[in-house]
Amino acid sequence: MDFSLSEERKMLQETIARFFESHYDKIDKHHFNANLPDGFDNKIWQESADLGIISALISPDFGGLGGTGEDISLVFELIGKSLCVEPFLSTGVLSSTALSSIKKPKTKILSEIIDGSFLVSFAHSEMNSRYEECHVETKAVSSPKGWIIDGNKSFVLNGDTSKKVIVSARISGEINDKNGIGIFLIDKDNIKTRSYNTIDGYRAAELEFKNSSGELIAKDEEALKCIIKTNAAGALALSAEALGIMQICFDTTLEYLKTRKQFGKSVGSFQAIQHRLVDMMLEIEQVKSSVMLASATFEADEKTREKHVSAAKNLVGRAGKIIAEETIQMHGGIAMTWEYSIAHYAKRLIMIDHLMGDADHHRDRFRMLSSI
Amino acid sequence: MNFEYSEKEKLFRIEIKDWLENTLPKSISDKVRKHQRLSKQDYQTFMTILNDKGWLATHWPTEYGGTGWNAIEKHIFEEEIIIASAPRIVPFGTIMLGPVLIEFGSEEQKKYYLPRILNGEDWWAQGYSEPGAGSDLASLKTRAVNMGDHYIVNGQKTWTTLGQHANKIFCLVKTDINSKPQSGISFLLIDMDTPGIEVKPIITLDGEHEVNEVWFTDVKVPIKNLVGKENEGWTYAKYLLTFERTGIAGVPYSKTALNHLKVISQKTFKNGKPLIEDPVFSSEIAELEIDLLAMEIFNLRTVSAASKGKAPGMESSLLKIKGTLVRQRTTELLRKAIGPQALPYLPEQFDEGWNDTSIGPDYAGTIAKQYFNMRKISIYGGSNEIQKNIVAKASFGL
Known part of the structure; x- marks a missing residue:
């Protein structure tokens, strides 16, 4: 049993983290890039391809260097922390999974996705x-x-x-x-x-x-299997993204509560607030565990994969609502402003529940997949 | 990342499973399965066969007769005991006092008490809580006055679990009333036969006698029964409380209960269909199962880290909170699942040898009782609110 990342993955994680930190150092970058004509920065996309980030999302069978559940989660947890808007989900995960999950995989397009020159x-x-x-x-x-x-x-x-x-x-x-x-x-x-x-x-x-x-x-069956696998990859990526966002929400809220003073003391000194922070922390540990499980069993049989992905996405939906709402509530008025970064993390966290199946959808799937 | 147990660990699990299957008396496991009352002898029988095998003291080093197992091995063992419907190992001597004596006790104390814990000569009780000192344990009031060669103890302990069976009790007592709450406390070993001790049962809301009050009136305790130094008992008390408890999340209990819940939901009908097919109810089961699945991984992460030498800190507190909530939720859904069948209460049903027919299905009689009994788990061992204080203090820097 070993729940730590391999040395190789740790290095990859550091490299990707540095890349996103340098390009998304301020929330303004998120807004600026989102409002570029393409809705993202082509230069960042190309650089991420050169750095091997897209490649990390695609299996060596199709010219990539990763593509396992663990790889997808590793990349998307960092994407969540950065709030980057480049097409990692649409092209990097969904399309690449669809194009590789059919009997005759589209290897040429996949190689062009990896080098950053083609969007699907x-x-x-x-x-x-x-x-x-x-x-x-x-x-x-x-x-x-x-x-x-x-x-x-x-x-x-x-x-x-x-x-x-x-x-x-x-x-x-x-x-x-x-x-x-x-x-x-x-x-x-x-x-x-x-x-x-x-x-x-x-x-x-x-x-x-x-x-x-x-x-x-x-x-027919091949098409349905492809859709299910693609949705699963997307739901896993979004779950990991949500985990990254939750960690930012928690850290930022904690920092803010240390500095914000009311009634002559820091807001974080109140027990009512501290207990809610612990509840947030606990939710995040649970989400982390379920994302780890879904990642580690993503290459298992279809039923196991689907069950664990649905468990993760359900938990992300439920916990995400708690974390997003508590982050805003505990910050107070400041989190209602466009200017303050955490508001946008909270928004993304809530909207993730509207992509690739919400908590109810995945709960029902889990129910069907879970054996008696 | 690798979520699998190693081959060695798998074999270890099989060894324990097989051994329990062949050695644990069926008369005892049947009682546990049916939530019937266990006698002192039932507990003792199980601990004796464990000790004969050398598996009783899982938290002790081998030189004192312990197993010397690492966190993963302990975790596997604890799981298998629950899966086999064995009685729990009464923790007061083995898991609580033993490690304290090994760490802080005198050579004489170790030599005398440790073997007696193992061979069952002593049944220990825990004298911590008092009527005025629950979560705020340091405010305890039981006094011990040093008379030179002995202490005179006066006061009252409460919630003493299975104290009715005990012949010994370890107590936190106040030896210096003028110092700060934490610093005037000592750790005493007391013989329950000493004149001046009275045990009074507390009947809990489920009608059972599990806990007691223990009263001390001018009880004479030899000085040699002091553990460590006078007025430093709080350190030992904390050591005992924070002693690595891998089973704190109670995952196997919740898993067993969840399976039971699913089986019952197939046998119970709503609008002519099995309850398990009711979308609302089965959704509640599904979310419980998802929470439990995540918690199992969280628990394994902590256990795995502990086996590599990383002492669990706030993880224990978080697992305690979530573990108790999930376990309580299983009892709540079980209670909801059987509807009005939860109403009949036949206390005699839980006695050994009861042979009458039950009212409703045989599994129904114990469910509401279990639900009420399990309210305790978020209160004892440091209430969930105290756990939150611990986490906040340890890791927020507020």
């Missing part, structure tokens, strides 16, 4: 699909010219800047059928795109497909 978005969510894996209204029909896709995809992360999108579309069956889903690779040219910033400062887009031609890369 994963477009599965629809306006009314909530977090469901099989809910697909977008349609795909086979024609003499190839597959034609019609429909809409929503909340597509970095959907405005990617050159290709991975789109789930229904080939046959009802909206919620497990079977009959296809996964298509579609060029972004000529797709009607409406892009926007999310409330926590990330870039997303609504995509409208009209007679769009696409390449079928997986269908």
Whole structure:
């Protein structure tokens, strides 16, 4: 039994931490980069590729240097601490997982993702699909010219800047059928795109497909497995990101409570406050444990992987609400301001529960997966 | 990272499991499983067979007859004891007093008392809490006046667990009333047969006799029964309290209870369907299971660090808080699961040899009782609020 990181991973962790600290030393960077035309800083993205951060998210089978659950968590915990807006989740985790979890992996695109030159978005969510894996209204029909896709995809992360999108579309069956889903690779040219910033400062887009031609890369069981694996990788990455954010929330709150004085003494000297800090600390230890478990068993059989990922994401949703709300409450008015960094960490922490399945969704999944 | 037990540790677990299966009398494990009352003899029988095997004193070094196990081995052993439905090892002599004597006792005390703890000649009780000194233990009032070759002790101890079986009690007493609360305390070993000691039962809210009051009226205690130095007992008391307790989270208890809860939820029906299929109730079970899963890893992280020499600090406190909350939650959901079947209370049902039929399913009779009994775990051993004070003081720098 050993719960510590290997020497190699520790070094990687230090390198990546330094990289994010230098690029995201102030909360202003988060706002500035989020409002660049692409919604992130291309230079930082390219540098992160050169440094091997994207590579750390992808398996050696496809030219990367990592790609295990532990690697994903290591990188995303640091991403959480930095609040960086580069497309690590959309391209680095979701698309790379989707493109490598099919029978004929897209190795060329994966190598271009690793070197930072190619962005791909994963477009599965629809306006009314909530977090469901099989809910697909977008349609795909086979024609003499190839597959034609019609429909809409929503909340597509970095959907405005990617050159290709991975789109789930229904080939046959009802909206919620497990079977009959296809996964298509579609060029972004000529797709009607409406892009926007999310409330926590990330870039997303609504995509409208009209007679769009696409390449079928997986269908039926293979497609569903690919969607499930991709969602799992995303949920794990977000859970680790949330853990990083929680640690920043806790440390910042504790520091603030030492300096902020009311009634002639530091706010942190009040027992009512101290006990709530301990509750926060305990939640964070629990989240840390569940993220470690989900990371360590990410390469296990599908049922174990899914069960542990759902446990982590459920706990992150529940604990995240507590940490975010307590961080704001214990800071008081200052945390209500745009200017103060912690407000944006708290916002991200809450909004993570709206991505890749919320606490309720994952609790229900866990319930189904948990044997009696 | 590696979450697996080593091959050696796995074999160690199998060895203990097999041994318990072959050696623990079924009459005793049946009682534990059914939450029936255990007699003094039941506890003693189990501790005797453990001692014969050399496994009784898991917290002592080998030179004193302990196992010398590391934190992971102790953890495995503690888990297996619970899984096997063995009685708990009565901790007052083995886990609490033993290590204090080994660290601070005189050679004579070690030579005399340690073997008697192991062979069962002495059953120790813990004389810490008083009516006016619970979480604020240092405010204790029991007086011991030094008369040269003996002390005269007057006062009252309370919550003395299984004190009705004890022939010895270790006590914190006030030897200097003029100094600060922590500095005038001494650690005394007292024979329960000494004239002037009276044990009175306290019946708890579940109707059981587990704890007692112990009254001292002009009790004569030889000076040689003082552990360490006079007025320095607080140091020894703290050593005892913070003594590494790997089992503090009670993970195996909660796991057993969770499995029990799932089984009962399949046998209980709501609107014609098994309760386990009710989305609201099964959601509560699912979140409990998720909390427990995370806590198990948190516990293992702490145990693993302890086995490599890192003494658990605030982790023990955090695990105590979460562990008790989770364990209490299992008893709460069990109580909810059986609905009105939780109402009937047949105290005689928990007696040895009770053969009548139960009212409702045989598992129902003990559930509400367990729920009420388990309210104690967030109060004793330093209440959860005290644990929060400890964490805040130790790690926040506020």
